[in-house]
Amino acid sequence: MIELRNVSKTYPNGTKGLSNINLTFEKGEFVVIVGLSGAGKSTLLRSINRLHEITEGEIRIDGKSITAAKGAELRRIRRDIGMVFQSFNLVKRSSVLRNVLAGRVGYHSGLRTLLGFPKADIHLALQALDRVNIAEKAYIRADQLSGGQQQRVAIARVLAQEAKIILADEPVASLDPLTTKQVMDDLKRINQELGITTIVNLHYIDLAREYATRIVGLRAGEVVFDGPVSEATDERFAEIYGRPIQEDELLGEKAL
Amino acid sequence: MNARTKQLPKPPGKLKHALTFVIVLFLLWGSAVQTEASIGRLISGIPNMWDLLKEMFPPNWAYFDNIVNPMLDTIRMAIAGTTFGAVFAIPLSILAARNMVRSPWVYQIARFILNLLRTIPDLLLAAIFVAIFGLGLIPGILALAVFSVGLIAKLTYESLETIDRGPLEAMTSVGASKLQWIAFGVVPQILPHFISYVLYTFEINVRAAAVLGLVGAGGIGLYYEKTLGFLEYDKTNSIILLTLAVVLAIDYFSTKLREKLL
Numbered sequence: 001m002i003e004l005r006n007v008s009k010t011y012p013n014g015t016k017g018l019s020n021i022n023l024t025f026e027k028g029e030f031v032v033i034v035g036l037s038g039a040g041k042s043t044l045l046r047s048i049n050r051l052h053e054i055t056e057g058e059i060r061i062d063g064k065s066i067t068a069a070k071g072a073e074l075r076r077i078r079r080d081i082g083m084v085f086q087s088f089n090l091v092k093r094s095s096v097l098r099n100v101l102a103g104r105v106g107y108h109s110g111l112r113t114l115l116g117f118p119k120a121d122i123h124l125a126l127q128a129l130d131r132v133n134i135a136e137k138a139y140i141r142a143d144q145l146s147g148g149q150q151q152r153v154a155i156a157r158v159l160a161q162e163a164k165i166i167l168a169d170e171p172v173a174s175l176d177p178l179t180t181k182q183v184m185d186d187l188k189r190i191n192q193e194l195g196i197t198t199i200v201n202l203h204y205i206d207l208a209r210e211y212a213t214r215i216v217g218l219r220a221g222e223v224v225f226d227g228p229v230s231e232a233t234d235e236r237f238a239e240i241y242g243r244p245i246q247e248d249e250l251l252g253e254k255a256l
Numbered sequence: 257m258n259a260r261t262k263q264l265p266k267p268p269g270k271l272k273h274a275l276t277f278v279i280v281l282f283l284l285w286g287s288a289v290q291t292e293a294s295i296g297r298l299i300s301g302i303p304n305m306w307d308l309l310k311e312m313f314p315p316n317w318a319y320f321d322n323i324v325n326p327m328l329d330t331i332r333m334a335i336a337g338t339t340f341g342a343v344f345a346i347p348l349s350i351l352a353a354r355n356m357v358r359s360p361w362v363y364q365i366a367r368f369i370l371n372l373l374r375t376i377p378d379l380l381l382a383a384i385f386v387a388i389f390g391l392g393l394i395p396g397i398l399a400l401a402v403f404s405v406g407l408i409a410k411l412t413y414e415s416l417e418t419i420d421r422g423p424l425e426a427m428t429s430v431g432a433s434k435l436q437w438i439a440f441g442v443v444p445q446i447l448p449h450f451i452s453y454v455l456y457t458f459e460i461n462v463r464a465a466a467v468l469g470l471v472g473a474g475g476i477g478l479y480y481e482k483t484l485g486f487l488e489y490d491k492t493n494s495i496i497l498l499t500l501a502v503v504l505a506i507d508y509f510s511t512k513l514r515e516k517l518l
Contacts, residue, residue, distance in 0.1 A: 049429055079431035089422035094444045102440045106431035113436055154426075161430050 001026055002048060002165065002197065007057035009043060009221075017043040018054070018221045027164075028195045030188065032208040035218035036241055041201040044218065045167050048199070049081045050074065061165070079106030082158030082196075084168040084187075088150040092143035096134070096153050099142050100125040103161035121160075128159035132186050148179030155186055166190070168200040172207070177251055184211050204251040205237050308489060315493040323479055323495055327502060329393060330475035333468070334461040336397045341404020342454045348405060349412035350438065355424075356416060370413075373406030378464050382473040396473035400461045407460070411453040412446065419445040452514045459510050466499050 002025040009017035018040050025031055033041045046052040048059060050066055058067045066077045082103070090099045104121045105113050117125075129135040132152040137145060142153060151171060158166055168187060172180040188211050191198040202208045208215055208229075215232045217225030217240035225232065225240050238244050288294065350356045352366035378399050385395030419442065427441040469477020476495060483491040 051425060051429060075431040075433060077431075078429060081429070083426070083429040085422060085426065087422050089426040091423045091441065091444045092420070093448075098440075098444075102427065102432075103430050105427070105433075105436040105440060110433050110435035110439070114439055157426070157430070 001060075001062055002199075003060045004048075005058045005060070007047065007054050007059060009040075009047065009052065009054045009056075016221050017052075018047065021057070021221075021223055023216065023223065023226070025197055025199060027197055028191070029197055029199075030191045030211060030213045031197075031199045031216060032212035032214075033199065033201045033216045033218060034203075034205060034208050034237070034240060037203075039218040040221040041218055042169055043221075045169050045199060045201055048165075048167055049078050049083060051083075075106060079161065080163055081165045081167060082161045082163030084151070084154050084158060084166065084171045086170040086173045088147070088154045090142040090150055090153055090157075092141070094142060095139055096129065096142055096145070097122070097125055097138040099153055100128055100138075100156045100160045103128075103157040103159075106161065124162075125156070125160045128156040129153070131159060131190070132156050146179070147175050148182060151175065151179075151183050152186060155183070155190070159190065164196060166196050166198045168198065170201050170203065173203060180207070180251065187211070204249060205232075205245060206250050208232070311487075311489040312493040314490065315497060316488070316490040317494065319491045319494045320498065323476060323498060326469075326476045326479055327498055330465045330469075330477075331462060331502065331506075333393055333396045333400060333475050334458060334465045337400025337465070338404050338454060338458040338461050340397070340401035341457065342408055342450075344401070344405045345408035345412060346450075349409040349416060350442075352409060352413040353416035355419075355421070356438075356442070367413075370406050370409050373402055374410065376402070378403045379468065379471055382468045383471040386472045391472045391474070393474035396465060396468045396475055399468060399473060400465060403464070404457050404461060407457050408450075408453050411456075412450050415449040415453075416442070416446055448517045452517050455510045455514050459507050462506050463503055466503070 002023075004021050004023045007021040008019050011017055021044065033044065035041050043052055047054050048061075048066075050059075050069075054067065058065055060066070061077050061081065064073075064077060066074065069077055091102070101117050101121060104117060104125070107121075108117075126135055126138060129138055132155050134145075134149055134152050134156070137149065137153075142150060145153065166187070171187070172183050175183060184207065187198055187200065190196055200211070209232060212229055214228055215225065216223060217232075217236070219240055219242060225236055234245060241249075348366055348370065352363050352370060354363055357363055381402055382395055382399035385398045389395045389398070423445070424437065424441040427437045432440065465475050465477075467477045467480070469475045469479065470481050472478070476499060479495055480492065483489070483495065
């Protein structure tokens, strides 16, 4: 369970990133966060695993405050939170397997990871790759893969991490419509089969409606909508965006 | 027509160029006077140069037997110096890179140390180490190591600051410690560059090591001093030719290797 209590973020130049956010995400939910770019979607997501610091309030992960955590305790909490990025964030020169194994480092001491991973970890990493259907690419350099394949490697890294929560920050923004569907399907399947709480930032509202169990709308750093997909009508979206829905906010019928 | 020509912009004045020329000329003339250099002296020196060249040829081929070992010593000095330098350059380059450490204090101090190391000429370093450790290879190796740290760390930290931040962010998000963060996010990105810089430094060090013997820091340089002192210019020529051959060979292979890396 993730709890955000009175979370605000003010940037040093005075800009409000997030203002007074109160949200609770239950285990196993598939939440999609929507909003215009600059609405604070990415800031909100990165506050949850403290890639960004918040200036007020508190965020608790399964009862433990990540806001107050330091050093080893912070790393321990982060270990349980996997993150998928828009630009995949793989080490391009390393092999696919090594990129996936990087998800395991939180379970070992620094020295152990330098000496090489235990057999069990390698097995786990290969299984994770198999779950996203690219096990045969394990020993290829990451930059040899297409964008969609690279994003699936990033998802495998999160699986190998045995994360309880997945945060995905615009995971399909740099992918074409077909691979977009494959990656979203992977995320949805993992959410359902393993019960991993999944929070995804999305730009396309039709994609949000198709995959989410719950939609959160952000506007200028504030929560302006929070409810099930059935309530997220075109009119509500127009409210979230502050204007009618535009063509480029729809992925298109034919891809879905 | 006439009105239009009036509107054309005027070229900027040439005064700045003329002034620069005068200043450069003045500096040149002043330096020549102060160092007592003149074209006349250069011309009157030509016969001496010619005499020297005549004595240098033919080179004393038999002398090669004596200088192969010192030449190998020179290469060994360069290898040892570069290796020690590379090892110490690793932590220093990380401390000097703005995206690796948060505190400006740390990277400013690290950069200050690196700048200091690179300002000291290697011959001066060698002379200082000879004074401390006595004649031999050790002061030469130390001098090269200090010089290498400065150069390798400087090149490496500049490359470090340009690496992709994405994988670093990913490593933070999986809960990596600082050591793991470096091992998995930084090292794979920087390693080819680092190896290339080490090879480049090795090339420079072979050339530098060849003259370090002049101040008693071991290697082939000692033989330059000896043969020049005894006016055995044919032997000096043999040393020059051997040095040239070795330096060219090492430069060639190192350049090829570096091309493969990047």
